[in-house]
Amino acid sequence: MNQVIQADVCIVGAGPAGAMLGLLLAKQSDLEVVVLEQHQAFSREFRGESISQGSVVILNELDILDDLKKHGFLQVEGLEMYDQGDKIFSVNFHEFPYEQKFIIDLPQPVLIGAILDKAGEYPNFHLKMGATGVELIEQHGQIKGAVYREKSGELVTVNSSVVVDASGRYTRIREMAGIPAKIEHFxxxxxxxxxxxxxxxxxxxxxxxxxxxxxxxxxxxxxxxxxxxxxxxxxxxxxxxxxxxxxxxxxxxxxxxxxxxxxxxxxxxxxxxxxDIFTAEVSQWSRDGLVLIGDSAHTVSPILGQGVNLAIQDAYELAPVILDYLALNPESVIPQEAFQSFQARRQEHVGFIQAFQADQEKELMAESDEDMMKRRMKMQMLNQSPMKVELATKMAYGIIRENLIHVH
Ligand SMILES: Cc1cc2nc3c(=O)[nH]c(=O)nc-3n(C[C@H](O)[C@H](O)[C@H](O)COP(=O)(O)OP(=O)(O)OC[C@H]3O[C@@H](n4cnc5c(N)ncnc54)[C@H](O)[C@@H]3O)c2cc1C
Known part of the structure; x- marks a missing residue:
């Protein structure tokens, strides 16, 4: 017989999405939060290392930015595009109207380590390393938890009110839940x-x-x-x-x-x-007892490094949904309807990013002289347009900008 753990929330995957959600839930409630991570350590190479401004705001709010400052990071102050050596487009991040103006760049293991260290301060946060989610527990069409395999091979059952699939671009949990995704290879x-x-x-x-x-x-x-x-x-x-x-x-x-x-x-x-660049579009991000966040819900292309930003902001938006529902309905399975407005809100922003990236990729692939000339003119026009900073602000801060105060 499997060992059995009782929890309120079981999060599969401790990437930026899962780690951040685990912290937010453990910090703001006494819910029992279990986070499963298949790896024993976070020594990952070539993952998103750029953290966009909107996520920096969240890290600052949670006092994590100060911990990251102690480690050290690089501040990225702008974006420049050159065509055959001519600068045709640039954004100076100093022009953003909010306090956190810059992208910060640091290794992803440092970011995740800082989030998990903070989460570890709360006794209701339980991180299981070397724990691979291998099965969902389903009864009468509802997801009621997950089974994970420890490195020793032992299976452990986590009973929970909700399973959050934060297991990234190669998620198997999404498939186990029978949620289809439209995968598009660039x-x-x-x-x-x-x-x-x-x-x-x-x-x-x-x-x-x-x-x-x-x-x-x-x-x-x-x-x-x-x-x-x-x-x-x-x-x-x-x-x-x-x-x-x-x-x-x-x-x-x-x-x-x-x-x-x-x-x-x-x-x-x-x-x-x-x-390998592909995108995943998922039309339904949840079922009764299960919700997807981060790359599992929407794998995006690396253009303008938005993967980490979207993952952190998904967690930030989902946390109050789970907290509110379980405050009123403790120990019950969170129904799919409870996640609808979360998905709609996030999908609007993710859709904007995906459309922008697809458009950029199309422009970058221009082969004919005519298309190359059009690309150059389009970027030069955008560079002069008042829409430039507005567009860049939307990209950089996501929906977090709705809560921010202008500093100039
Ligand atoms: C090679 C590569 C390069 C990238 N470069 C960039 C970039 O330059 N800029 C950028 O913004 N983004 C980049 N990305 C994307 C970015 O890293 C992701 O968008 C971001 O990390 C998504 O966060 P996440 O938490 O949703 O998923 P992930 O970061 O993928 O985290 C998922 C976690 O779940 C764990 N997991 C998976 N399955 C299970 C399971 N069954 N049980 C338990 N744990 C499980 C994984 O080990 C992982 O730790 C890159 C991605 C890759 C793969």
Whole structure:
């Protein structure tokens, strides 16, 4: 017989979404919150490291920003886009009208560690590391908990009022719940690598475009750049058969400032990582007793690094729904209707991000001279438009901006 644990909330996955939700629930109530994480540690590579302004506001509210300051992070102060070396678009984050103006960049394990440390201050928060969610408990169409497998192989049952699937882009929980997702593979993947940041490099994200190729260059804590280059979907193995000098040539044509650095620090394909780019759209994020958040509900593309931001803001929006329902109806299964307005609110913002990213990807793929010219003109017009800061503010702060006070 499985060991059995009684809880109010069982969260599967301690990424940014699951860890943040666990903290918010444990802090604001005496609900018993169990968080399952399949890994024993958080040493992850090449995950979202950029935390957008809206999430920085939340981290500040929860006193986590001060802990992150003690560790150290990089402040990203703008975004610039270049076409064949000409700057065609830029956003200066100093112009944002709120107190937290900048993206912060730091390794994801540090962020998650800080959130979980804070959550660990509450006796009703229970983190289970090395615990893989393997089954949902279903009775009469309602989800009543989950079963996890410990590293020893032992199975443990968690009975709960709600299971939150925060298990990321490769979620199996969503499938177990029978919730369909529309998976759309982008026509291109990205190859990522890291190099030291050259002396005097500005603290801004750079997008360098030439024809249908582009680099995304992200200043990264403490003194690096994370660089992504697009390749055709599924072409990584073919790409790796080429001499590495072809890769150097492409990178340096797009960003001449990396000449010398990329050759010195990327000595073989092993120093690169593939990111398979796909999006997942889910039309129903919940069932009786279960709700999805973060990548599991909406995998987005890495364009403008919004994955972590959306995950944290989902948690922030979902916490009061769970708290309110269980305050009035303790120990009962949370019905699907209770999650509808949460989903509608989040979907509106996620839809905006997904549409913007799809549009950007289409622009970046422009092949013909005419399309490239149109792209250049479109970005230059947007650069002059008063809509620019408004659009960038919506992207950076998400719906959190509705609660913020203008500082100028
Ligand atoms: C290679 C890569 C590069 C990325 N680069 C960027 C970027 O540059 N910028 C950006 O904003 N975003 C990036 N992302 C996306 C970003 O990391 C995610 O959007 C964000 O982490 C989503 O948070 P989440 O909490 O929903 O999911 P995740 O961060 O994926 O967390 C899910 C957690 O659930 C755990 N888990 C999974 N299944 C189970 C299970 N059955 N039982 C228990 N635990 C389970 C996982 O181990 C993981 O810890 C990248 C993602 C990947 C994979």
């Amino acid at each position: 026509k291109r993947d990205a190859v990522w690598f890291r190099v030291p940041r050259p002396e005097g490099w500005e603290s801004a994200t750079r997008i360098k475009v030439d024809g249908h190729q582009h680099l995304i260059i992200l200043p990264t804590y403490p003194d690096q750049l994370r660089v992504g280059i697009n390749i055709a979907k599924g072409a990584y193995q073919e790409f790796r058969k080429q001499d590495i000098s072809v890769f150097y040539d492409t990178v340096c044509r797009l960003e001449p400032q990396l000449d010398g650095i990329v050759q010195q620090h990327i000595q073989s394909w092993k120093d690169t990582v593939l990111l």
